[in-house]
Amino acid sequence: MALKEVVSEGDTVNLRDEENSFYLLLKKGETFTTHKGIIKHEDIIGRVFGDKVTTHKGHEYLIVRPTFYELIMFGIKRKTQIVYPKDSGYIALKLGLCPGMKVLEAGIGSGAMSIVMANIIRPDGVIYAYEKEERFIKIAIENLRMASLQEHVIIKHKDLLEGPDEEDFDVAFIDMREPWECLEILKKVVKKTSPVGFIMPTTNQVTMLLKSLEEKGFFNIEVEEMIHRPYKPVPERLRPVDKISGHTGYLVFARVPQRF
């Protein structure tokens, strides 16, 4: 009950001072260097979250436990358009993700969505993530490791369209360019009446997908989008920020038809 407070090797910590913020996967023997001095990872390991660590030049950084929001937005490497927290938190609820689930994901991209899903389905659940691009897999593994969630995701270097090696999935999340191509596969390997989710950037893709979902008997079909609007946190001058994200993707959800 309550998280461990002591920082261990393999944890990702957020080091911050008034000006900067860094995300660091701790490994004995490594060092972290800024213009304010050098810190050995071993000077952080064994400390407690909320402590301060001092560089060799005497500058202090606060050791903070990063949230998933921070890890995804600022910590992980990106080789692709990621699924943003404004969408992924909601997707988790639309898919009914819970501990123990067997999840099908394709493709994994940079792993941002895998991180959100793995955190919920652990410890007994597992994500089978299909990805045909080798360069994405490398990044995704690195990012999952940063979140200490790599053991809950089995990455398959394979196009989902070739057919997955598993079946009886509880749920699926699809982030592919032509998601309508994989609907027959979803019908085969995802449990009947289970929820499946999709994300895609264009209205044309949504139209194509909706047509196929209808044709193939999927039901409870929904299309949605989330607009995220941050404010300047100034009490006497409260107002939204000047520039916001105009679009990430359209979310589509449906349930797999019965296989009579």
Place this chain on the structure above:
Amino acid sequence: MALKEVVSEGDTVNLRDEENSFYLLLKKGETFTTHKGIIKHEDIIGRVFGDKVTTHKGHEYLIVRPTFYELIMFGIKRKTQIVYPKDSGYIALKLGLCPGMKVLEAGIGSGAMSIVMANIIRPDGVIYAYEKEERFIKIAIENLRMASLQEHVIIKHKDLLEGPDEEDFDVAFIDMREPWECLEILKKVVKKTSPVGFIMPTTNQVTMLLKSLEEKGFFNIEVEEMIHRPYKPVPERLRPVDKISGHTGYLVFARVPQRF
């Protein structure tokens, strides 16, 4: 690996046909009645999700496992304004919720946010939910039971402002009318540098809270809102729906200051 497929007593199922959708907490000995006939709960228990069940009049309903989105939007009882999935999924990521966390919540309201949090912090984590209104507690317990998550939430019939009985919380989520009143308490009982989240409907409350957060040394202060926009899922006439929610609440996040 993979969820159990067999429906048990204590599960909540979604019964649906082309026209209707019902949410049912299964209990031996009980019956469910619609104008299309009667179903004994025991006719559902032991079946598999995705099966159909037949009323005494011969009408079939599909047995579906509800998602958290569906449970919260359509299944649970509401005595108060709830925290909606568009917000709660995102809040979970902003708070960095993960298995094992010790969470402080106040107030619990109808329990919609507790459901989302309990699903993530289980099996080892626990939520201590403070609520001064007895009538909300009754509803919240009922709703948590519907989601089979009641064992992960300890509800205290007490105003948080009287001081919680626990300390060393990993995170806190506050949904109170005057959240600025509880900041000193948060500083005492939430671990230093841990994230805390707030939701409130008006800009005036946000201004008041921001002032207090600054004064009391909280850092990493953020204000945001989420606008959720559903579309009509018609492939040949894709467009947003006519009426959408204009507002639920402003989200405020911050980190607890160090207690030097």
Place this chain on the structure above:
Amino acid sequence: MALKEVVSEGDTVNLRDEENSFYLLLKKGETFTTHKGIIKHEDIIGRVFGDKVTTHKGHEYLIVRPTFYELIMFGIKRKTQIVYPKDSGYIALKLGLCPGMKVLEAGIGSGAMSIVMANIIRPDGVIYAYEKEERFIKIAIENLRMASLQEHVIIKHKDLLEGPDEEDFDVAFIDMREPWECLEILKKVVKKTSPVGFIMPTTNQVTMLLKSLEEKGFFNIEVEEMIHRPYKPVPERLRPVDKISGHTGYLVFARVPQRF
């Protein structure tokens, strides 16, 4: 300089008290009846905007000059989806509407967009509005009369696709189901490089229109939408209203190609 203050026959006035608001096109000999009593139109004619008028039962109503926003939202009759002020005010600026312009409109619908345009292009400009549905024309004329703008709009009971009777238009605004059908006509009758605007509810229509605009050499093509968000005007509890319009239409603008 400054508007006449005296109310005349043919004016539309807004009568209001604490509870109700009515829009009345004044005509000698007519009466207006509410449950609070009867008012003769002649009791209003000759009065000054801002005065009060008294029913035969002694109840007072304030005589207010309606804004175009109010006329369009509350005053006019609607037989069709109208172009809303959140869109029409912006459209006027995107089209560069100014006094003296010769405008092509199709279809006129209930005349809401004609009102906005006629107010700007008068006194020397003129709108030629093509409309194939006779029942809309009747409503549009009535609505334009309510706004005292009927003399600036020439309504043609004819499908624009049959070809307009005029040419050398300065600008065009198209609100038709299949606007891509009329692009060849626009190229013929709208001055080269002039702006044209379109409104349509679905993304599929936008895609169709964009394809045709590109094929036919239109340039400076833009797609936009406006989201209007009203707030509850309570100083101590400032917040957006609960329900807002989720969608009216997508706006498309382009310039007519040169006819070399």
Place this chain on the structure above:
Amino acid sequence: MALKEVVSEGDTVNLRDEENSFYLLLKKGETFTTHKGIIKHEDIIGRVFGDKVTTHKGHEYLIVRPTFYELIMFGIKRKTQIVYPKDSGYIALKLGLCPGMKVLEAGIGSGAMSIVMANIIRPDGVIYAYEKEERFIKIAIENLRMASLQEHVIIKHKDLLEGPDEEDFDVAFIDMREPWECLEILKKVVKKTSPVGFIMPTTNQVTMLLKSLEEKGFFNIEVEEMIHRPYKPVPERLRPVDKISGHTGYLVFARVPQRF
């Protein structure tokens, strides 16, 4: 009927080719230089909108009549935050602007709102614009001249709070930092029951203004905001752009109380 097609001295034209777009106030004797060559203004004057003009190096530019949207967004100089077309078109309808109106404006800023209003209230109406900052007045005059609307706006180098020199205004639009300070003045100089509009960036200002409007008996009080969302105009990949404006200002409207 229909605008003049011939370009005259004093007109502002938009010169454009595939890559660039320029806004030019034409004056005999002047020249315009780009890296594609020099154009004498006199080579444009006398031509027709939609024609092409050739630089001394042989490069062609199209001569286009700018819309008000383009003039405001790309043509005018900005020394201040301007009122954007997404807001100003709507404001015009909320204020019921029409030809002949006597308008009170304060402050004028860069004149973007004056341009929109002057275009509608001409030829007989007039705007009295109060502005205490001399440097803004210079820019505003220049910008109004660019729109050929300077003769409809009388600029007073004076703080509105010192009291305007005119009265019996039909309408007022206020863009000041502390708009609540001028409500007593508005009650004196704007006709009773006439609409007044305000724009301001922060929720705190809205709260202050709402309080004062209520206290001073203004009625029909409304608060609103407009969110403008442009799309990428690609038919096969239709989607909103990545970055949009998150906020310009809150719009407040009310009617002046009767002066009993």
